[in-house]
Amino acid sequence: MSKNYDVLIVGGGPGGLSCGQYSARAGRKTAIIEEMAAGGQTMIIDEIENYPGLGKISGYELAAAFEQQATGFGCDFVYATVNSIKRLEDGSFELDTTDGAYLSPVVVIATGAKHRNLEVPGEKEMVGHGVSYCATCDGPFFRNKKILVCGGGDSACQEALYLKKLSDDVTVTHRRDRFRAQASIVKAMEEAGIKTKMNTTVQSINAENGKVKSVTFVNKSSGETYTEEFDGVFIFVGNIPQTQLVPDCEKDEAGFIKTDRNMMTSIPGIYAIGDVRDTPFRQVVTAASDGAIAAHYASEYIDARAGIKY
Numbered sequence: 067m068s069k070n071y072d073v074l075i076v077g078g079g080p081g082g083l084s085c086g087q088y089s090a091r092a093g094r095k096t097a098i099i100e101e102m103a104a105g106g107q108t109m110i111i112d113e114i115e116n117y118p119g120l121g122k123i124s125g126y127e128l129a130a131a132f133e134q135q136a137t138g139f140g141c142d143f144v145y146a147t148v149n150s151i152k153r154l155e156d157g158s159f160e161l162d163t164t165d166g167a168y169l170s171p172v173v174v175i176a177t178g179a180k181h182r183n184l185e186v187p188g189e190k191e192m193v194g195h196g197v198s199y200c201a202t203c204d205g206p207f208f209r210n211k212k213i214l215v216c217g218g219g220d221s222a223c224q225e226a227l228y229l230k231k232l233s234d235d236v237t238v239t240h241r242r243d244r245f246r247a248q249a250s251i252v253k254a255m256e257e258a259g260i261k262t263k264m265n266t267t268v269q270s271i272n273a274e275n276g277k278v279k280s281v282t283f284v285n286k287s288s289g290e291t292y293t294e295e296f297d298g299v300f301i302f303v304g305n306i307p308q309t310q311l312v313p314d315c316e317k318d319e320a321g322f323i324k325t326d327r328n329m330m331t332s333i334p335g336i337y338a339i340g341d342v343r344d345t346p347f348r349q350v351v352t353a354a355s356d357g358a359i360a361a362h363y364a365s366e367y368i369d370a371r372a373g374i375k376y
């Protein structure tokens with residue numbers, strides 16, 4: 067039998083959990099459907115220092131607090147995979163999940179984004195043998211070893227700072243001569259003594275005896291190609307939005323879902339929040355804000371469908 071809700075949220079990261087909290091608190095029957103743990107990518111952040119009002123807190127603790135608050139207001143948390151979302155004739159939606167069918171007039175897409183690969187020879191083969199996409203998960207394997215971080219955004223620079231606590235020898239390599247990361251993070255990186263290779267691309271990750279041995283670089287300014295030994299290569303070169311469930315929603319050129327200021331997508335009743343949305347600045351606080359906004363306007367949308375006007 068189908069389970070009926072007012073609001074169904076797909077994805078239990080900070081955006082989804084905040085949306086669940088606001089929606090349930092507004093008296094809407096709400097469920098978050100998540101296939102992994104509550105908290106999404108926040109769970110693997112070692113330390114968050116810029117969530118307002120909380121000082122320094124681990125991603126794990128912050129995620130747990132978000133979940134507690136959402137469920138405390140009566141939001142259901144369902145561990146399941148959503149296979150598809152079908153629009154019904156009356157404009158409501160049926161979600162086919164590994165926990166059966168769910169029905170609601172509003173669906174909030176909070177599916178986030180997954181890491182992008184560097185796409186160089188040796189990368190795929192060496193995942194788990196020296197190549198990683200998660201510093202908190204795999205950093206401790208490279209304590210006091212020689213570590214390379216690839217990328218120039220907030221993730222690369224912030225994760226390099228975490229890795230520097232584990233090893234004195236951390237280098238960040240970036241394809242341009244300027245970091246994309248926020249100035250405060252770049253400054254902290256400089257102060258921590260993290261080495262940089264700017265204007266440099268990775269040509270290949272080289273293995274010996276089944277694990278990473280070295281990396282071959284190309285210096286874009288001089289054209290020089292050279293190889294240097296590294297034990298661990300951490301790759302943070304951006305993210306790919308997870309939009310497979312809503313192929314018909316309008317997207318920007320990078321594939322992120324377009325929304326209006328109420329977080330509604332091009333399909334009435336479908337909202338998108340957090341890292342999956344076309345927003346220039348992605349933070350835990352902005353995802354949480356997206357969630358609150360979506361919950362508020364989704365509630366108005368439900369009233370409008372019922373003929374209630376303000």
Ligand code: NAP
Binds near residue numbers: 116
């Ligand atoms: P991002 O901001 O998209 O940065 C990706 C970086 O990887 C860019 O520097 C990009 O270079 C580089 N890159 C992309 N493709 C590449 C390739 N094929 N080869 C080499 N380099 C490549 O991604 P992110 O750092 O994961 O951040 C994602 C979002 O989360 C951002 O909005 C960010 O602000 C946010 N975030 C915030 C915090 C924080 O506030 N503490 C922490 C982590 C993430 P170019 O610069 O040349 O494009």
